[in-house]
Amino acid sequence: MPNKTIREVIHDTVRDEMRRDPNVILMGEDVAGGAGCSGEDDAFGGAFGFYKGLVGEFGRGRIIDTPISEAAYIGAAAGAAMTGLRPIADLQFFDFLGVCFDQIYNQMAKFRYMFGGKSDTPLVILSLVGAGLRCGAQHSQSLHPQVTAIPGLKVVMPENAYDTKGLLLTAIRDDDPVIFLLHKLQFENACEVPDEEYLIPFGEASFPREGTDVTIVAFSAMVQKAVAVADRLREEGISVEVIDPRTTSPLDEEAILESVEMTGRIVIVDEAWERCSVAADIASIVARKAFAALQAPIITVTAPHTPAPFSPVLEDLYIPSEDDIERAVREVVAYRR
């Protein structure tokens, strides 16, 4: 089985789906040509080089460079989806959500419901979240809670290359708008990825580690850190279960509640700010639906309520660390009523 990075998986999966289904198109800034490169083909392959080489195979009719107007091309993608195509819209940094948010929350998310179920909107918005790339406060946010809150949108946050492939295939073939969010620090991460196609259903969590003393629910880049903490604590005899829900909407409540019912303790780790976040949401779900099982207070480990700092030192403090997670786990394990 070949080792592939997330970047390679996105490239290969988009390519394979475009070969399989002529209705799949790709649109975004610099996905075909490149800014400052006098319009020549394939200079960039998108801001992060995911799509390099695709314009040569599929041409500018299906790999579409757009003006720097997220409102325009995300809206165009929504319209194209409604009229029969299956667009993949590359939104570079998800921080630009604000520019095109009307197209997302008030248009594409509503079509199916407002047109009497007669309208499909098979659209994938692929974008990057997270801090750590020294990009400053405007390019380092984790805004998945903002879209998770909207009914009519599906929100996917894969953590590794294997899940990225299975979830991206499901996303492209899904008949509803899917927001597909990768972490900026992760797309060079590699693991074994089968060549054959496989679909991972939305709303089913994976369990990278199984354990009996405490449950960690972690998203995106935080999963890797939670796993590292679980492995570290296992040597001390603390058995940690790590759950990666993989999609924040739909959320695999069932898997989380079941795990908490067996462990009685939960730590939720997410890079988004804590107020009105997915972490707070899960804490609320657990408190409401598994209260009797809880043996310790729920702890969330998130970024502090502040814009991401530009100073590398401060930015590293801003991002939840393995030590933060470990401290939280120790606190719930040692807790006595």
Next chain:
Amino acid sequence: MSGINKVTMPKWGMEMVEGEIAEWHVSEGDSIAEGDDLLDVETSKIVNTVTAPAGGVVRRLLGAVGEMVPVGEILAVIAPADVAEDEIERILAGAASRAPQQKVADESAAAEPQAVSAPDSDSERKAANPVKSFASSQPAELAAGADDSGVSATPVARRVAREQCVNLHQVVASGRHGRVTLADIEAALEANGRSLEKSYSAARPELRSQRDDSAVFATPVARRLALELGVNLLDCRNSGRHGRVSKADVEAAASRALASNPVVSRAEAPALPSVESQPLSGMRRTIAARLQASKREAPHFRVQVDVEVDALLAVREQLNRPHGEAKVSLNDLLVKASACALVAVPGVNVQFDGDTVQQYADADIAVAVALDEGLITPIVRGANHKGVLAISNEVRDLATRARLGTLRPEEFQGGSFSISNLGMYGVDRFDAIINSPQGAILAVGAAEQRPVVRQGELAVATMLTLTLSSDHRIIDGALAARFLSALRGFLETPATMLA
């Protein structure tokens, strides 16, 4: 396996465990679209239509009209026309124990289900339908079944199933995308008379951080105090200014540690006491709840008398002499005497639920029987009408069956009066908690020789101390005393019981 859809008996409501096939709307070989009506199912409450989850060709219909099918069992298989027969057979064989059994009926009864080949024709298959049975509806076989690694289940459900020896084929799946969930496993275990203990690992103070805390920000006072108290700064909150650990934080951590393990000293690692925690059994729970309620609700008072029982022992001797095997015990005579006393003083022969007093005509006397896991109080009904021998035999029979756990509920529920006897353990006197809603309970100590004074002379007699605990809401002191006096009369002059 792609494209093959199994249609299973749906679960329409909490109580539905099976449904009757009322009518088929399709036949094998029909081409259908998603959403088409497949069949009508009748439950104990409604008739409803099951529709096709996907389009394709109806490849199998399992079950005849009028047949009861358990929830989750396969009713039909829908697949594209180009899916091979044996692929469908394989799914049926893997999905449930129902299909293979049906095939066994087709062929020789001794054949292994997995080894049997597919039936040759539809007619054969249909002919076999009426005789099939449902292994999964028989709860004793949770562990049985083929390799279940292919069954969709949540990770927790799979882990618990492995620990509990449950084959996932035996569990009705209700989760997202047809996954087996933890709740499904619990339901299956419950249907099998088992339950799932969720044992949270105890909080473990020995895992509190032993790591170097020199880099933790703390006020100088807090750091000094932490050193004195043996508190690791990593175990403290940091509520001080600029996130420092404050003196209050260290004190709080120290008191937390003290509360959770009072004998911890800094020098030695805490030795965990060898305590095993066990959940209460059902019987213990009932005893705990009922006696707690009695002690809380009923204002108890006790009245005590010493009774001379030499005459009674002589009667017992006379009774036992001709009946070699039927040994009348002192306790049997106490049951008889209490029955007589209850008739003589009916104010004690009552039940009281907090509102109304139930006056009993007969003496239904509960006798406490100790069991390994608790106690139970089987009842001698109408003891006032029964002879001592009959009472003796009945008490022995009830006690034996109480220890075997084969008493019927009506044999230990009710009664107006209880007797608890600890005399055989050498206890000379004690008092008991009323078995509510009864009005009183008699605690019986050991019969022993004691010095007594008769007409100014010291003598020796066999004495017994009786303690009556009464519910003062309905029984007053004088009434209790009258009852004990009557009881003592019957015991000291046994012939009066014949009157």
